[in-house]
Amino acid sequence: MTASIIDGKGFAAKVRGEVGRHVKRLKDEHGITPGLAVVLVGEDPASQVYVRSKGKQTVEAGMNSYEHKRDASISQEELLALVEQLNGDPAVHGILVQLPLPDHIDEDLVINAIDPAKDVDGFHISNVGLLGTGQESMVPCTPLGCLMMLRDFHGSLSGMNAVVVGRSNIVGKPMAQLLLGDSCTVTIAHSRTKDIKEVTRRADIVVAAVGRPEMVTGDWIKPGATVIDVGINRIDAPEKGEGKTRLVGDCHFDSCAEVAGAITPVPGGVGPMTIACLLANTLTACCRANGIAAPEGLTA
Numbered sequence: 001m002t003a004s005i006i007d008g009k010g011f012a013a014k015v016r017g018e019v020g021r022h023v024k025r026l027k028d029e030h031g032i033t034p035g036l037a038v039v040l041v042g043e044d045p046a047s048q049v050y051v052r053s054k055g056k057q058t059v060e061a062g063m064n065s066y067e068h069k070r071d072a073s074i075s076q077e078e079l080l081a082l083v084e085q086l087n088g089d090p091a092v093h094g095i096l097v098q099l100p101l102p103d104h105i106d107e108d109l110v111i112n113a114i115d116p117a118k119d120v121d122g123f124h125i126s127n128v129g130l131l132g133t134g135q136e137s138m139v140p141c142t143p144l145g146c147l148m149m150l151r152d153f154h155g156s157l158s159g160m161n162a163v164v165v166g167r168s169n170i171v172g173k174p175m176a177q178l179l180l181g182d183s184c185t186v187t188i189a190h191s192r193t194k195d196i197k198e199v200t201r202r203a204d205i206v207v208a209a210v211g212r213p214e215m216v217t218g219d220w221i222k223p224g225a226t227v228i229d230v231g232i233n234r235i236d237a238p239e240k241g242e243g244k245t246r247l248v249g250d251c252h253f254d255s256c257a258e259v260a261g262a263i264t265p266v267p268g269g270v271g272p273m274t275i276a277c278l279l280a281n282t283l284t285a286c287c288r289a290n291g292i293a294a295p296e297g298l299t300a
Contacts, residue, residue, distance in 0.1 A: 003227070003260040006149055012272035015148065015298070016061055019279045022295045023062040026286065034286035035064035036094040036120065036278070037086045041079065041105070042072035047098045054096075054275055061279050066092060072102045079105060080113050087115040093289055094120035094282035117289060120281040122174065131177050131300075136288075138281055139300045143175040145273025146207055146228045147182070147300060153226065153262055158183040163200045165189045165216060165250070166209035171230055175207050178300055196220075208250035218255030227256050227263040230270050 026032045036058050040051045051067065058065040068082060079101075086095045095118045101107050111119075116126040122140035130137030150157055162184040166172035172188060179186045189199050190210070200206050200220040208216045209230035221227060231250030240246065249266030257263050264270055280298040287294040 003257040004153075004262040005257075006153060006226075006228075006262050006264045006269060008145075008149065008264055008269040009272045011149055011152060012145075012276040015273070015276040016057065016279060018295070018298065019276070019283050020061045022283055022298075026283075026292070027062065030290065030292065032286065032290055033062070033064050033091075034093050034282050035066060035091045036096065036282045037066040037068060037089075037092045039068045039070070039079075039082060039086075039095070039097045041070045041074055041098070041101055044100070047100075051098055054278065057275050057279060058282070063279070063282060064091065074102075074105075076105045076109070079110055083110060083113045087113075087118065092118065093286035094118055094278075096121050096278065118285055120278055120285060122281070123170070128169070128174070131174060134181060138285065139178065140170060140174045141274045141277040141281060142171050142209075142230060142270060143178050144277040144281070144300055145270055146175060146230065147178045148277070148297075149228065149264065149270075149273060150205060150226065151182070156182075157205070160184045160204040161187075161202055162205040162207065163187045163189055163203035164207045164209065165196070165200065166207075166211070166230075168209065168211075171207075171209040175209065179205070179207075181300060210250050212250060213248050214250070214252040216251040216256065218252065218257075218259045221256050221259045223259050224261040225259075227251055227260045228270065229253075229256075229264050229266050232266060232271060 055065045086092050095114050111123045116124045119138050122138040127137040162179045164172050164176045167188050167190045176186045176188050189196050197220045201222050205226050207228045213233035213235050229249035229251040233248050234245045237244045237246040247267050284294040284299050
């Protein structure tokens, strides 16, 4: 048996189209344009590529994109003052501070300075608490994207056995909360889990978010299970030539695909959904700020 491939790229395009339609409606009916402000500190090449892509897709969806680039030497006080300025700007509905930040800046302090209602990354301590208690919150983009793909593939997730491999604050923990919210039975597995292979083999849904290349292999997977691979790891690829690399996930794709019922590829799976959900979160934040019902299907 070979798994169905869950096409994250295609699904993300659908989500972005949906966001674009709602943005147009907001403009036409209410004269409101959602605005996303991205703060980039320093010259990290991966962050620069990511921020460029975010800006481009924000504009394509009909939203306003505000980029604030600052030198790595910026003081913590100056960065906090910028966040405060954006908090007070009515044209800005979503604020995202691109991580990582330079060592001299306290990331938690900066993230928690963002107005929780504008925290489109969903990392603010208030949003973490609201998500954990099942209240309306801003939800981290990557887990939200995973949830959307699972709902799209399965319909209802109620009663399914889900294992999240990884316990990070950015993916593992919020993913578990979202799956609980959809009435799954949820286990969080991690580097200290005993018999981790046996734990994951009981799962109908496996979400791999551990940051270790190809750690999850086919013998970890229950036949017919759905595998969502959040990992993006660059490994050496001597077969492509000297010094060449390739992207792989946290799952060994070929062996998992032989056993699973469905699987997301890397690249082209979860990755494209992250920016699509950032746009969805900005739209949601804009609607909530203006007392307009947020669109169904684009939130948790």
